[in-house]
Amino acid sequence: MHKNIIVMKFGGTSVSSIEKIKKVAERAVKLKNEGSNVVITVSAMGDTTDDLIDLASGISQNPSRREMDMLLSTGEQVSSSLLAIAINERNSKAVSLTGWQAGIFTDDTFSDAKILTIKNDRIFDEFKKDNIVIVAGFQGITNNMDIATLGRGGSDTTAVAIAAALNAKHCEIFTDVDGVFTTDPNMIADAKKIDVLSYDEMLELASSGAKVLHLRAVEFAKAHGVKIHVRSSFNNNEGTWVMNTEKINEKMEQAMVVGVSYDTNQVKFSVFGIPDKPGIAAQLFSGLAKAHINIDLIVQNVGENGIAAISFTIKKEDLKTGEKVVKALQQDLGIKNIEIDTEIAKLSIVGAGMKSHPGVAAEMFSSLGSKQINIEMISTSPIIISCVIRKERISEAVKLLHEVFGLNK
């Protein structure tokens, strides 16, 4: 009698119209009729979230985050109820639940809340009533009964967190591509779909520019051992499985590099002429942290006379705030001058196999060097090597590394 539970997640483009919502309903009903209990997490329809943000910006340049969450959470509530209606129309039972109705409790970091716990009774009650359960993505409720959202892309996290809370067989993330690719298929025509990735590989790909899966969702999946299947909402092809790959890898030869990713949405700050004293970098970076700015790559050089230079990259949307923060600290920290470079790109290669192949970094750098592509910053970890290059060279560099590491075969 015990049925498999499968969680499906559909993004905003998959529910952007009535017709697409009907397609999602069709797919969900099919899965249920094959004998599973089904939970569906949906994002807001198409541009809804942006439209709501526009409304708010017409009133205030700095709206309360609590009120923004109240506002934005309606988008997923709309798509959820419409999907329930579409499933009913296919003679299948369904119920839509907001985040709070689904028992998703978060902390109170409005607009970027973390899921604390999921009380799964309501969802199990609805399974007993033979319902497909639709859960509005991207949102939960604080202990003070305020609506909080998980930040952009948070519907992935909702889906994975629910899969963990229900001990689901796996979590299917539907998207507009066939899975995770060895590099961006829009840029490199012979990019190949990856069949299986470890959580760490997926994490590095997600953090280094691949937009197919939300970073936090992968972290959550890793922490709770949730198997994720990233696949297309337009066909029934197998996509990419993100899972614990240790057992698989014991048996098969492991690919050294699984993917090449890039990010052209970063800017580089360089601050020159700061005294090489302990605590200066800490003050700089804690100032940025207070302004909720995440720093990606950091390079610090000590020059002559104990005068240091620090370069770091942040997201393009944080440019203005970042500039304000650094300028405010300039006098205190003794910074001589500040340079901002918007013409950079980050280029990364990812693969758990690199751990046992120490020559990979060297191969990457020499390949780039052979084409006169200058490397401006470098960051390495056991399974990812990233470097900053000129933005105008990124497409060429991605294609080069994709070939050098045999990902086009």
Add this chain to the structure above:
Amino acid sequence: MHKNIIVMKFGGTSVSSIEKIKKVAERAVKLKNEGSNVVITVSAMGDTTDDLIDLASGISQNPSRREMDMLLSTGEQVSSSLLAIAINERNSKAVSLTGWQAGIFTDDTFSDAKILTIKNDRIFDEFKKDNIVIVAGFQGITNNMDIATLGRGGSDTTAVAIAAALNAKHCEIFTDVDGVFTTDPNMIADAKKIDVLSYDEMLELASSGAKVLHLRAVEFAKAHGVKIHVRSSFNNNEGTWVMNTEKINEKMEQAMVVGVSYDTNQVKFSVFGIPDKPGIAAQLFSGLAKAHINIDLIVQNVGENGIAAISFTIKKEDLKTGEKVVKALQQDLGIKNIEIDTEIAKLSIVGAGMKSHPGVAAEMFSSLGSKQINIEMISTSPIIISCVIRKERISEAVKLLHEVFGLNK
């Protein structure tokens, strides 16, 4: 230290744009700064509710009422959060609450739910934090934690119910006219604003066609003694007070008739040739009641040979369902034939003063007769007299009665 509590309610046209929302914010902040605790209930922006209904009808002709409530309740959540942002922008504290956050519990008659109770702790907590409290209108939550809406116009009811639950000084209902008029000012140029009405007079005016206030809200106000002030959102003029008028009326001469109202949104059903047996009318009307159709006027005539005819009026939007119900009963009840007349209008005069003036009905009928306006059905109660006439004569008839009873002076 104890402050007055005032509840303000703004309808969809008062919050239909960013600019109008800012105006509402301005008014609310002014009232708060004058020293009151303020609660604001808002409807959805402009056509939002209709737009959401259109989306759902693109999917199903008969969507689940539970899911429709889930869908439609988002409209008020959007306008509430935007209003909170607009109030913050005027340097005043505000918090928006959904129906469930505001503690509004309803029964589970989805799309037409009744408020059962309001747990007012959260609102009082927010007063302590110096917040203007915005409550999404038209919605509440069932004991099963499902969102339920109060039906169209339900935001009036929300406002009055909250005023009752908080023991507010009064409830201000903002609208696009200056108050309640002696008749429809769009039809009759010399219609006059009424200063004070009793609950019963307002009830009869609302039920007989005046659309300024939702019927159930007035019933709620009467039951809980909530003073309502119906006024314009475009100016600061005094509007119409709806309240317990007994004390006022002891002191002043009471107007016989306070208003002339009409309703052109009704259709008349006539069923002919039914046997004059007990229970036939009951079967007919209970069949309609089961289909959630409200019957307004009823006239039953017993003709020769014990064969009866029954005429009744219902809302135009219930025409098709009503027709189905009556036809399904036709054979069982022995109905010979059914006539449906869509060219009727209901005309009413209202006034608590009529109780002590028995000649009012006669004056109404003779005035209409003098102009050859035929009366087809009549219904009377101590404070309202209604009759059905041809729709094409309604404007002429309203003008006539408005003059006959001196309301234009």
